[in-house]
């Protein structure tokens with residue numbers, strides 16, 4: 001049994017729905033960390049993993065829908081240079097594409113991992129939510145300060 005992840009603001013991107021989903025992913029990983037895998041992984045471990053994958057897949061779908069909405073809005077709206085810079089630093093189209101890769105990586109993590117399963121999952125979460133989604137923080141900050149109406153429109 002392990003302590004699990006403690007929620008940190010470093011896991012947040014500044015969008016309430018997405019941040020709630022990141023919390024659900026952390027909770028799902030912690031539920032797995034609480035399982036004692038010795039001497040044999042219990043049967044419900046597989047259910048917890050399936051639940052985590054479902055939570056992650058729904059989160060990516062939601063995040064993709066939001067990013068697509070922002071990309072589409074830039075076709076018709078004139079945004080400030082500051083906002084456009086935040087968008088291009090976020091590399092939104094590439095970010096959307098990479099979610100598929102992230103989900104594929106999660107699918108390959110199983111009870112036969114080289115290190116404890118929860119450590120593999122925590123590593124996966126850090127690479128998604130901390131390293132990768134960190135680029136979205138500046139974008140959501142720019143939306144909050146410059147285009148709050150867009151925030152209300154997001155799916």
Ligand SMILES: [Fe+2]
Nearest residue numbers: 018063129133
């Ligand atoms: Fe995310």
Ligand SMILES: [Fe+2]
Nearest residue numbers: 063095132133
């Ligand atoms: Fe993401």
